Amino acid sequence: MVAVAGGRKKISESTIRRLSLYYRVLSVLEKENYQTVSSRELAKREKLTPAQVRKDLSFFGSFGTRGLGYPVSELKKQIGEILGLNRVWNVALIGVGNIGSALVGYKEFLRQGFRIKVIFDNDQRKIGSNHKGIKVSDIQNLEQDLRENNIEIVVIAVPATVAQYIVDDVVKAGIKAILNFAPLNLKVPPDVFLRNENMSMELEYLSFALKNLQDGKGTIK
Amino acid sequence: MVAVAGGRKKISESTIRRLSLYYRVLSVLEKENYQTVSSRELAKREKLTPAQVRKDLSFFGSFGTRGLGYPVSELKKQIGEILGLNRVWNVALIGVGNIGSALVGYKEFLRQGFRIKVIFDNDQRKIGSNHKGIKVSDIQNLEQDLRENNIEIVVIAVPATVAQYIVDDVVKAGIKAILNFAPLNLKVPPDVFLRNENMSMELEYLSFALKNLQDGKGTIK
DNA sequence: TAACATTTGTGAAGGATTTCACAATCGTGT
DNA sequence: ACACGATTGTGAAATCCTTCACAAATGTTA
Structure with missing residues (x-):
């Protein structure tokens, strides 16, 4: 829940997440040369209700x-403005192992304005090398390099065991937005925005659903 | 929202997602040799409230x-039971590009009982090769191979442009649980569980938060 | 220009989820 | 054996989120 300063509005997290969905659909509709779209159509494409769509938009x-x-x-342009997608954000990726490497190659990010400008790792074999045109820096210089590159968002893709230490340094460097892929709950000060990408969670939800399907020997909704 | 058959309970999605978090914390506590843990401590470790923890557990x-x-x-054992983590699930991964490769190497999955048993791709250069000990199969044989390997959960990691076609085949093969990494809203019948992993969404949330921090020249919660 | 079909924007109602608050219960110490 | 501090389990209250329902506004057609 993000309360905009000035006490004007209370926008729920779900609303913001749905804005992302609307933005995505609108991009598709734009390519399909739609001029206008109703809340009904918009809703249908993301399995929501028309009222939900209208209410979400009405907040803005x-x-x-x-x-x-x-x-x-x-x-689309307006939602882009609201979400801050009408500009390029400087992103740093920390940890270029399994997941990190995947993120570097994920074109979707760049398309949305998230540019990975620096990559950090602690593996001497990786430091100095090039990952898709981005130099891998030594994590020793983390704080300084984050500042020098005007990094605004940091993506954590290191093992859970070291993630908290790194995040502490990231916070010290003045970073206010962190996307975490490590499977643990990171501690950050209240003025730092933290989002977690927890892939196990989604799998576990499916596991739960399947289990109940079987145990219940019957219906599920 | 999953309604257990028999009309006994209504468990909200958020509750199930939090069970995953509890499970994770309990694993850590177990390693730290804790014998017991209070709802207060459990809550603190995942930034929730004690009442929330107790209420969630009380459903079960x-x-x-x-x-x-x-x-x-x-x-931990009990929650494992509830979530269906006390067994191995047979998982198929479709698409072994950027994200797919990362998932194959992600040990967290196996540790939680999700075993990637088959990998599919349509790239002839990849088919037949080995990815961390798992053979890459031709997507032509999708339906048959899914059945032969008793696959229960399918992970979609293909480009958005082809994802829907593949999912249609996956559904035809009788799969009831899908985890989707492609950035689009897949259509599946109501008896198929679908979860989406949308990395852009989280970044866009951060973008929104940062933007409001700046525009609002002040407070945010 | 008037009637009509359509669709938005939104207060109010309804529903769902979270938090509160407290009785019930347990282990411990004396 | 009893009193005490701690902590659960849970109805009820409070809060938050979604859906309803309809007046207001638009484009279109005749």
Whole structure:
């Protein structure tokens, strides 16, 4: 839950997450040359309800035209503004093992304006080498390099055992936004935004669902 | 929301997701040789409230002892049962590009009982090769190979453009649980469980938070 | 220009989830 | 054997989120 300063609005986390979905759909619709789109169509494409779509958008303004719907390109631009996607964010990746490497090659990030500008690792064999055109730096210089490169978002892709130490340094460097792939709950000060990407969690949810399907020998919703 | 058959309980998605967190903490506590743990401590370690922890657990039974707390190993075992982690699940990975490769090497999965048994790809150069000891199969034989290997969970790590076609085949093969890494909303029948891993979404949330931090020139919660 | 079909924007209702608050219960110490 | 401190389990209250339902507004057609 992020409360915008000035006490104007309370935007729920779910709303913001759905904005991402709308943005994604709008990109597709734009490619499909739609001029306008109704809340009904938008909802259908992301398995939501029309009312939900309208309510979400209404928190930020009124972007539609009654009787017509929403102008696709314009709405996409607006949501982009809201989410801060109308600019490039400088991202640092820490840890270029399994997951880290995958992230470097993930074009989706760059397309959305997230540019991995520096990569850190502690493996001497990797330091100095090039990963898809990005130099791998020594994590020894973390704080300094983060500052010098004007990094705004840090992605943690190191083993859980060392993640907290690294995050402590990241916080010291003044970073306010962290995306964590290590499977643990990192401690950060209240003014630092932390998001966790927990792949096991989703698998475990599926496991739970399948188990209940079997045990229940019957229905599930 | 999964309703257990028999109309006994309604367990919310958030509760199940938190069970994963409890399970993770309990594993750590077990290693740290804790005998018991209070809801307060459990909550602290995952930034939740004690009441939340107790309520979540109460949906499944009463595992604690008043005045004492919860027995660590026992509770871990119980949650494992609930989540279906007390067994091995046969998983197939489709697409062994950037993200797919990372998943193959991700030991966390195996540790939790998710064993990648088959890998599929459509790239002739990859088919037949070995990825960390797992053979890469031709996606042409998808349906048959899924059945022959008794696959229960499928992980989609292919480009968004082809994901829906592949999922249609996966569903035809009788699979009831899918974890999707492709950035789109897949259509599946209502009896198939689908979870999405959307990395852009989390980055966009951070982007939103940072933007508001800056625009609001002030407080955020 | 008027009637109509459509779709937004939104207060209010409804539903779901979280937190509160406290009785019940346990282990421990005396 | 009893009193005490601690902590669970859980209805009830509070909060948060979603859906409903409809007035308001638009484009279109005749």
